[in-house]
Amino acid sequence: MKIAAIEAFPISVPVPPDRQVTLGIxxxxxxxxxxxxxxxxxxxxxxxxxxxxxxxLAIAQLINTTLRDLALGMDATDVVxxxxxxxxxxxxxxxxxxxxxxxxxxxxxxxxDIRGKAVGWPLYKLLGGASRAIPAYAGGISLGxxxxxxxxxxxRQFIAQGFTAVKLRMGDSPERDVARIEAVRAAFPDLxxxxxxxxGYSVRDARQILPAFAAARVGWLEEPFxxxxxxxxxxxxxxxxxxxxxxGENHYTRFEFHRLIEDGNVTILQPDVxxxxxxxxxxxxxxxxxxxxxxxxxxxxAGICMAATLHVMSAIENPGYFEADxxxxxxxxxxxxxxxxxxxxxxxxxPNDGPGLGxxxxxELLRRYPGVSGPGYV
Numbered sequence: 001m002k003i004a005a006i007e008a009f010p011i012s013v014p015v016p017p018d019r020q021v022t023l024g025i026x027x028x029x030x031x032x033x034x035x036x037x038x039x040x041x042x043x044x045x046x047x048x049x050x051x052x053x054x055x056x057l058a059i060a061q062l063i064n065t066t067l068r069d070l071a072l073g074m075d076a077t078d079v080v081x082x083x084x085x086x087x088x089x090x091x092x093x094x095x096x097x098x099x100x101x102x103x104x105x106x107x108x109x110x111x112x113d114i115r116g117k118a119v120g121w122p123l124y125k126l127l128g129g130a131s132r133a134i135p136a137y138a139g140g141i142s143l144g145x146x147x148x149x150x151x152x153x154x155x156r157q158f159i160a161q162g163f164t165a166v167k168l169r170m171g172d173s174p175e176r177d178v179a180r181i182e183a184v185r186a187a188f189p190d191l192x193x194x195x196x197x198x199x200g201y202s203v204r205d206a207r208q209i210l211p212a213f214a215a216a217r218v219g220w221l222e223e224p225f226x227x228x229x230x231x232x233x234x235x236x237x238x239x240x241x242x243x244x245x246x247x248g249e250n251h252y253t254r255f256e257f258h259r260l261i262e263d264g265n266v267t268i269l270q271p272d273v274x275x276x277x278x279x280x281x282x283x284x285x286x287x288x289x290x291x292x293x294x295x296x297x298x299x300x301x302a303g304i305c306m307a308a309t310l311h312v313m314s315a316i317e318n319p320g321y322f323e324a325d326x327x328x329x330x331x332x333x334x335x336x337x338x339x340x341x342x343x344x345x346x347x348x349x350x351p352n353d354g355p356g357l358g359x360x361x362x363x364e365l366l367r368r369y370p371g372v373s374g375p376g377y378v
Contacts, residue, residue, distance in 0.1 A: 006011070011034075044114050067104060136321045140330070279311075
């Protein structure tokens with residue numbers, strides 16, 4: 001079970017103009033991802049995903065150089081030992097921070113995929129869980145900035161698919177954001193409405209929108225501010241305690257979540273398996289959150305991450321919502337991985353039952369869409 005090869009593939013898939021969604025970080029013109037492949041000396045292949053961090057070429061290079069040098073030759077089943085070695089020599093001591101956390105996330109997930117394949121168990125079982133129905137909300141790069149009537153029709157389509165919760169993109173302007181929220185609430189009185197500002201608000205904006213969000217019974221406001229703007233999160237929590245604040249997709253490792261939890265301003269925790277340190281670290285974060293009785297609503301991105309996320313959420317005692325990517329055009333969900341997950345008519349999803357992540361990766365797609373430089377959002 002010695003690690004014989006590690007390779008990261010940066011990929012970029014263009015988004016057709018008629019399928020481009022505008023949200024708080026811009027209009028999406030391409031999808032980037034980093035796919036990680038690990039092979040053992042006895043021929044077992046594991047797959048993982050590192051979030052692109054808007055620097056997918058750099059993340060892949062970090063994996064293909066420094067992280068590969070640290071992990072090659074180690075026992076692939078020693079996920080804790082490999083995580084600790086990378087932390088000691090890279091993440092924890094030389095300031096790579098978020099970039100290293102994202103890079104090691106794909107490597108760590110691939111090692112867990114190998115462990116599951118080695119014993120013939122799905123990952124959720126290896127982690128001590130069982131196949132569970134996890135409630136999903138319609139999210140991903142969808143439900144963006146548009147006229148209220150158009151947004152209501154998009155929401156209606158997701159409800160027809162079985163979703164009972166949706167996440168609307170905020171951060172446009174307080175007036176237009178409130179108009180969208182009120183239109184969706186008027187059309188669907190019982191729908192669970194979640195919101196994501198993609199760090200687009202100031203405290204002044206929050207002061208304008210939070211009373212309306214509270215009146216519309218918004219389930220959470222996600223990332224109104226940058227991840228480390230702790231003061232603004234504290235002020236916003238005091239403005240409208242009935243609207244929970246959410247964050248976590250841009251917090252890395254349990255050490256950053258430790259402060260998030262202890263501050264008490266953010267009560268909706270959203271670690272991303274492809275960002276925060278992989279399966280190993282997400283399990284640690286979930287265990288830490290359980291001591292505060294806080295649920296874990298994992299953020300997710302492309303297909304491999306979504307598959308891994310469901311295994312993790314089926315193995316922790318405090319799972320919340322799963323973010324189902326509902327973008328109208330996403331080859332990284334539809335063509336790269338099969339199957340991503342199973343969705344029931346009631347809007348719940350379950351992890352795959354095959355060994356490891358239970359997925360097959362289309363390696364031809366990795367060659368078809370090599371990573372290209374340039375921003376994914378304009």
